[in-house]
Amino acid sequence: MSIENIERPTLHYFQDTLCGWCYGFGPVVSRIAEEWSEHLEIVVYAGGMVTGDSIRALSEMSDFIRGARARVEETTGVTFGEAFLHGLLNRKDVVLDSEPPARALEAMRAMQPSNHIAFSHRLQRALYADGLDMNAESTYRVLSSEAGLNPDEFIMLMNSPEISDAVADEFEYVASLGIGGFPTMLLEIGDNVHLLSNGYAPYEHIDTMLRSALHG
16 A cells, blocks of 8 residues: 555555544544445554663553543543453553554455454544453454454464555555654545645534535
8 A cells, every 4th residue: 555556546545553633533534434435545653652672561651541541532522432441551561552453454354355444443442442452362253253253263363464564564664754743644646645634633624625625
């Protein structure tokens, strides 16, 4: 996937499962997909927000997350679940790592391409609403079964070298674009690329910009 040589106008959405503001942006993206999918290709990218030296224990970020939570909820309307706030966030054994959910998204893109947009938000809800550990195989068994897939086949694909390589390439590609944070949304029309959002934006803002760019 790249922002090149796509004939149809394409909405490129850069997000990360571990990004709280992306969780808040999820309902907006879902509505965009519902309202605009006849007019646009929509591609969701895993951004690789927490990788390498950035990987750390969730407990190290608990104070920051608790502080940011109120702003995300007030601005976006999403809520952080009790299972996350009073369960997962208090555990010492949970690590923040963007790769496992990115591999899950890539596996879903391969097995159920039409579901990859919705699944990107489902991953965020699994974390921030349901309080599931995004490093646990059991989480992806639940989510793949929920999507009507065979969990064993999903896990096997998710853990395959092909998916790992695809995720590494995607992280590298997103970094090469100089994306300055998540969520970020770009609209590609021919040779032109328009920045629709860098950070959270309400649906009305994105809708207005889409109409302006596509219809003049």
